[in-house]
Amino acid sequence: MKIALVALSYRPIHSKALGGIEAFTFKLASEFHNRGHQVTLFGNADSKIPGKVVGITNGQKLMREGWPLADRLFVRKYVTFQLMAMLEALRREDEFDIIHSNLAEWHYAFLLSDLSKKIVVTTHGTYTPKPDMEYILSKYKGPxxxxxxxxLIDSVFPKYNPRSLIYNGVNLDEYEYCEKKDDYYLWLGRISPVKATKEALEAAHKADVKLKVVGEADYQDYFDDEVKPLFDKKREFLGPKFGREKIELIRKAKGLIFTTNWPEACPMTILEALSCGTPVxxxxxxxxxxxxxxNVSGYIVKGGDVSGIAKKMKEVDQIDVRECRKRATKFSLDKMLDAYEAVYQKVINKNKLK
Known part of the structure; x- marks a missing residue:
């Protein structure tokens, strides 16, 4: 198939991409290329994938210190360049069998769906206010x-069709199973209030356990004022890690701490940990x-309950790490890719009938 992937453009898409959607898009591009498909990515000009890149902008020039969405000028540029990526793919639709949007702004695909019947859109989260979503869904048939x-289906899109449920997938060969663990816990992600980094550190202090924090600071003030003071000999900051170094940290951890104040749609860090046999x-x-x-592959604690996280840190040895790996096999990368190929083919076949 000839596949156009429309990507977030304010950051490059590559093997060390920061952000869940960016990492997902890189994995999709790489794996579809490996399966023999022709992949073209519309997004940041500095992106590096095993395929073609149609550069919309050098997104690094859009960034500023701290979380960029707090900057109104950035928001204007951000919206403009996401639309540019989508419109450029649509302008060249005759070159492709499928145009797959992976923008956080899923509604762009709806607003532009009358321009092409080749669009598939993945909704990666609840980034649009619900009243706006309901209005868009009532106004446009969509792709x-x-x-x-x-x-996501239950809370945001309960009545929409046509749709498919495809969980994110983890590469079980890349994130290898490891039964022998070291004496530390791991927190992995963007360091920001919405990811509740501070709460993970507070729990580690309460439980008096070692915690390694891996990631990049999105809000520098938050990091300096609320997170950094909680580091000590047992709680250490490692910065962002990639590739084998990141994987080894996950494999050896006693447990992954997944604190978040945001309703995550399908977090990859959980799947990566489970694949390594690391309880979450x-x-x-x-x-x-x-x-x-x-109580089988990890523990689920009421949102915001720091003491609950600390308590379960003390009980993590009760989890059979083999059950974690077993759970991960339900979310394999191959299953995800097969499902997307089936959706693509369904859309292609439907268009042939028209």
Missing amino acids: HMVNISQF IGFDMGAVGELIEN
């Missing part, structure tokens, strides 16, 4: 939608309960 969790202790937000089997 084939892929939801990445039942949580997480707040009950979004789709967390769909991925973790409570």
Whole structure:
């Protein structure tokens, strides 16, 4: 197939991409290329994938210190360049069998769906206010939608069709199973209030356990004022890690701490940990309960309950790490890719009948 992937453009898409959607898009591009498909990515000009890149902008020039969406000028540029990526793919639609939007702004695909019947859109989260979503869904028929969790379907898109449920997938060969663990816990993600980094550190202090924090600071003030003071000999900051270094940290951890104040749609860090046989202790937000089997492959704690996280840190040895790996096999990368190929083919076949 000839596949156009429309990507977030304010950051490059590559093997060390920061952000869940960016990492997902890179994995999709790489794996479809490996399966023999012709992949073209519309997004940041500095992107590096095993395929073609149609550069919309050098997104690094849009960034500023701290979380960029707090900057109104950035928001204007951000919206403009996401639309440019989508419109450029649509302008060249005759070159492709499928145009797959992976923008956080899923509604762009709806607003532009009359321009092409080749669009597939993956909804990666609840980024649009619900009244706006309901209005858009009532106004536009829209393209084939892929939801990445039942949580998204139930909370945001309960009546929409056509759609498919395809969970994110983890490469079971890349994130190898490891039974022998070291004496530390791991927190992995963007360091920001919405990811509740501070709460993970507070729990580690309460439980008096070692915690390694891996990630990049989105809000520098938050990091300096609320997170950094909690580091000491047992609680250390490692900065962002990639590739084998990141994987080894996950494999050897006693447990992954998944604190979040945001309703995550299908967090990859949980799947990566489970694949490595690493139990997950997480707040009950979004789709967390769909991925973790409570008391089997990890523990689910009420959102915001720091003491609850600390308590379960003391009980993590009761989890059979083989059950974690077993759980991960339900969310394999191959299953995800097969499902997307089936959706693509369904859309292609439907268009042939018209």
